[in-house]
Amino acid sequence: MSRQEWGYLWFLLKDIIKREKGWFADMVIFGVTEAILPYISIFGMGKLLDGAYEGAQAERLFAYALAILLGTLACRLMMDRAAAGFWRKLDYTKDLESRGMNAKSLSMDYEYLEDVHVQELRSRAFSKSYFGIQGWFMWHFRYVLEAVISFLLTLCLFLPVLLGEGGRGYGMIGISLGLCLVIGIMVRTNYRASVHYIREINKCYNTMDGLFHKKRYFAELLSGAEAQKDLRVNAQQEEINKEIETVCRKLREKELFQNRLYEKRKAIDLSTMGLCELLVYLFVGLQAYLGQISIGGVVVYVAAMVRLTSAINYFGVTLGNMKQMAMFAGDYAQYMGLGQRKYVGTIPVEKRRDNRFQISFEHVSFRYPGAHEESIRDLTISFEIGERMAIVGRNGSGKSTFIKLLCRLYDVTEGVIKLNGIDIRKYDPEEYSRLFAVVFQDFRIFAFSLGENVAASEAADKERVRDALRRAGLGERTEELRAGLATCVGKDYGEDGVAFSGGEKQKMAIARAIYKDAPFVIMDEPTAALDPKAECEVYAGFDKMVGNKTALYISHRLASCRFCEDILVFDQGRVVQRGSHEELKEKEGLYRELWEAQARYYDTVF
Numbered sequence: 001m002s003r004q005e006w007g008y009l010w011f012l013l014k015d016i017i018k019r020e021k022g023w024f025a026d027m028v029i030f031g032v033t034e035a036i037l038p039y040i041s042i043f044g045m046g047k048l049l050d051g052a053y054e055g056a057q058a059e060r061l062f063a064y065a066l067a068i069l070l071g072t073l074a075c076r077l078m079m080d081r082a083a084a085g086f087w088r089k090l091d092y093t094k095d096l097e098s099r100g101m102n103a104k105s106l107s108m109d110y111e112y113l114e115d116v117h118v119q120e121l122r123s124r125a126f127s128k129s130y131f132g133i134q135g136w137f138m139w140h141f142r143y144v145l146e147a148v149i150s151f152l153l154t155l156c157l158f159l160p161v162l163l164g165e166g167g168r169g170y171g172m173i174g175i176s177l178g179l180c181l182v183i184g185i186m187v188r189t190n191y192r193a194s195v196h197y198i199r200e201i202n203k204c205y206n207t208m209d210g211l212f213h214k215k216r217y218f219a220e221l222l223s224g225a226e227a228q229k230d231l232r233v234n235a236q237q238e239e240i241n242k243e244i245e246t247v248c249r250k251l252r253e254k255e256l257f258q259n260r261l262y263e264k265r266k267a268i269d270l271s272t273m274g275l276c277e278l279l280v281y282l283f284v285g286l287q288a289y290l291g292q293i294s295i296g297g298v299v300v301y302v303a304a305m306v307r308l309t310s311a312i313n314y315f316g317v318t319l320g321n322m323k324q325m326a327m328f329a330g331d332y333a334q335y336m337g338l339g340q341r342k343y344v345g346t347i348p349v350e351k352r353r354d355n356r357f358q359i360s361f362e363h364v365s366f367r368y369p370g371a372h373e374e375s376i377r378d379l380t381i382s383f384e385i386g387e388r389m390a391i392v393g394r395n396g397s398g399k400s401t402f403i404k405l406l407c408r409l410y411d412v413t414e415g416v417i418k419l420n421g422i423d424i425r426k427y428d429p430e431e432y433s434r435l436f437a438v439v440f441q442d443f444r445i446f447a448f449s450l451g452e453n454v455a456a457s458e459a460a461d462k463e464r465v466r467d468a469l470r471r472a473g474l475g476e477r478t479e480e481l482r483a484g485l486a487t488c489v490g491k492d493y494g495e496d497g498v499a500f501s502g503g504e505k506q507k508m509a510i511a512r513a514i515y516k517d518a519p520f521v522i523m524d525e526p527t528a529a530l531d532p533k534a535e536c537e538v539y540a541g542f543d544k545m546v547g548n549k550t551a552l553y554i555s556h557r558l559a560s561c562r563f564c565e566d567i568l569v570f571d572q573g574r575v576v577q578r579g580s581h582e583e584l585k586e587k588e589g590l591y592r593e594l595w596e597a598q599a600r601y602y603d604t605v606f
Contacts, residue, residue, distance in 0.1 A: 005326035008329040009326050011329065011337070012137050012329040013141075016134050016138065019096075020089065023089045023245070027141065030082040030083045031145035031146045031149070034142075035146040040302055041386065042304050043157065044068035044071070046299050048065065049295055051064060053294070059545050086142075093131055097133065097135070101335065101336070104338070109341050110409040121331045124328060124331040125332035125335055133329060140322060144318050146311060147315035148319070150308050182279055184303045186275060189268070190269060193269075194319065204257060204258055207254065217556050220309065221240075254540075269394050280573075281302065284305065290472075324471070343425045343426075347427050350420065350429040357420060357519050359406065359424075360383075362417070364378055364405065365379070366413045374573055376401055376573045377573040377574050381575065383550050387565060388565055389550075389551070389568065390552070390554075390555070390568070391552060391571055392555060392591065393556060393570030393590070399554045399556075400525075402570070403554060407438060408429065411425060419435075437516040438513065440525075443566035445500075445505045446489070452467050454469060455512075456512060464515055466485070471511070472510040473507050473510075474511060477504065488507070510523075521550070522554070523552070523553045561581045566579075567580065571590055
């Protein structure tokens with residue numbers, strides 16, 4: 001393996017020791033005692049046979065037997081206790097690993113979450129083993145440890161034979177070295193066969209990933225009623241069945257190919273192991289024939305050497321598995337090692353009851369990582385206290401990117417954003433985020449209770465939650481619910497939940513923004529699931545609720561503009577027009593074009 005691969009494995013080992021010291025200790029004790037246990041019987045049996053052959057007294061033989069019994073018992077107790085701890089933790093190590101990766105996901109820079117390569121790292125590192133990458137590593141590391149201990153113990157027992165007992169038999173050194181060389185070649189062969197097997201299996205897995213994605217896609221597609229409407233109306237059932245059968249057939253072919261690879265690998269494994277054992281028998285038999293070892297020694301050396309060859313043979317297999325593991329450990333190490341790109345400030349945000357906060361963009365430009373063009377270009381604007389500002393434009397004009405920069409989900413590429421004259425990067429991120437109540441375009445309502453969704457906390461002020469729901473237009477609906485604020489949103493956790501409509505969920509998101517009571521209120525496409533009339537009603541009610549707060553309405557639908565003193569028209573990352581609704585609809589330009597295209601939907605409302 002390369003130096004980098006060993007580095008990835010070392011990172012994984014350090015991470016395990018840091019997080020799970022007790023588990024690592026159990027693994028070490030388990031591996032060491034498992035290696036030592038058979039040698040107690042091997043060595044003790046040799047002593048018993050030699051004692052009996054030499055006519056030793058019964059007391060001496062009894063002492064040997066008692067020592068074997070007590071040594072085996074003590075070692076067995078230690079091994080069983082460590083093994084219980086090791087297997088218990090191994091059963092849910094993937095859950096613990098997932099918890100660590102989830103914690104990393106919640107704390108990393110937001111830009112990583114929108115990076116498809118970063119998410120691929122997480123997927124590869126997490127999904128390749130039943131026990132997770134850490135559990136898989138510990139499983140194999142135990143066998144590596146056992147092989148090393150077995151090698152050292154056998155070397156200690158076998159050294160007199162290799163050199164000739166009592167200083168005799170130095171002519172056997174060449175044969176001994178030859179035996180070691182042949183065993184080394186067998187181990188090397190086993191390792192190379194294992195690496196080849198792993199390489200071919202990885203190629204097979206890589207081609208199967210797309211098939212597994214398709215299989216999951218079809219399973220999800222056919223599990224609900226929504227997709228079935230289109231399938232049945234368009235008579236596509238037969239087409240879908242053919243696609244599923246094709247995927248299943250290709251997966252079966254890949255699995256058969258893997259089985260053939262495994263059988264070939266197993267044949268090499270058994271052949272090298274059998275040859276090593278044969279050579280050991282011949283070597284020890286020759287030593288016994290020449291009188292170099294006793295009868296008890298024959299038993300000890302044969303058993304020890306067979307044990308060693310088995311351990312070393314598996315060691316070669318494990319090294320091959322370690323090479324594959326290093327690849328996944330590399331994905332895990334890169335994901336967990338992602339650094340903080342954004343500067344983390346420490347200045348506390350001034351606490352002001354009058355909400356006198358002002359934000360200004362000064363020559364701000366921004367380009368997404370890996371993108372060739374800027375999404376925001378040389379933007380200079382400021383928000384006055386208590387102002388209502390609408391930001392409109394076509395899809396892809398930079399409106400949502402503007403919000404991400406304002407909330408500091410991303411840092412600017414050029415220029416600076418200031419809060420009360422201070423660069424926002426210098427503020428404590430958590431304190432800065434408390435200034436904003438945002439309803440994002442792609443908002444999420446979670447499978448929690450209604451009250452927890454609105455309060456974003458288990459410790460919800462029920463009266464404030466009800467008030468927020470009422471002001472968002474869900475007051476009557478809440479009163480109809482049997483469990484009230486304790487109603488679970490959706491049926492993900494059971495049949496007691498309620499499947500709310502898309503429009504109702506959007507109102508929940510608006511209620512969440514109302515409940516937060518932040519100085520800046522941002523509505524990013526908050527009414528996409530509502531009809532024009534309901535949209536205007538929401539904006540009218542929300543405008544009254546905002547009070548003296550600074551409110552930003554981002555939309556490509558222009559109903560919000562009637563409630564705003566200032567309108568910014570975005571196009572290709574720039575502000576191309578600015579003014580009030582009445583001013584802009586009278587001028588030639590993009591705003592007038594958008595308004596005339598949509599005005600007929602609002603004629604009956606305004």
